[in-house]
Amino acid sequence: MATSVDRIDIRISKENKDLIKYAAEISGFKTVSEFIVSLAKKEAKRIIEEETKLLKSMEDKIHFVEALLNPPAPNKALKSALEQYNDLFNSAAPNDFDSFRKKA
Structure with missing residues (x-):
């Protein structure tokens, strides 16, 4: 066929x-x-x-x-992660790798 x-x-x-x-x-x-x-x-x-x-x-x-x-509202874990990220990267000088390593 x-x-x-x-x-x-x-x-x-x-x-x-x-x-x-x-x-x-x-x-x-x-x-x-x-x-x-x-x-x-x-x-x-x-x-x-x-x-x-x-x-x-x-x-x-x-x-x-x-x-x-329509993303869901950020939960507690996401808010906490954002805080930790901001603390880590906003407090260190741009090329201060020693400070970065201590916090990470």
């Missing part, structure tokens, strides 16, 4: 066409179309995998965007 085939038409310069044709030939592909489809498919899968690696579901994406747009 034959699979249905769609067509994509593109316009490229002669130099790019010759380059792609040569790469297809030395890579062992039977046709330029086979070469282009192979590379495009591989890149499409990579992009999709990269895009979905961190936020896998639509629900994850919604929670992430909601947290960015």
Whole structure:
């Protein structure tokens, strides 16, 4: 049973066409179309995998965007961390590494 085939038409310069044709030939592909489809498919899968690696579901994406747009109020631990950071970096001179090491 034959699979249905769609067509994509593109316009490229002669130099790019010759380059792609040569790469297809030395890579062992039977046709330029086979070469282009192979590379495009591989890149499409990579992009999709990269895009979905961190936020896998639509629900994850919604929670992430909601947290960015409406962040929760800082809790006690975050306030304490900010105080410690300010104490550490505001009291030391910019190049006073000895003072930094004592506090860290």
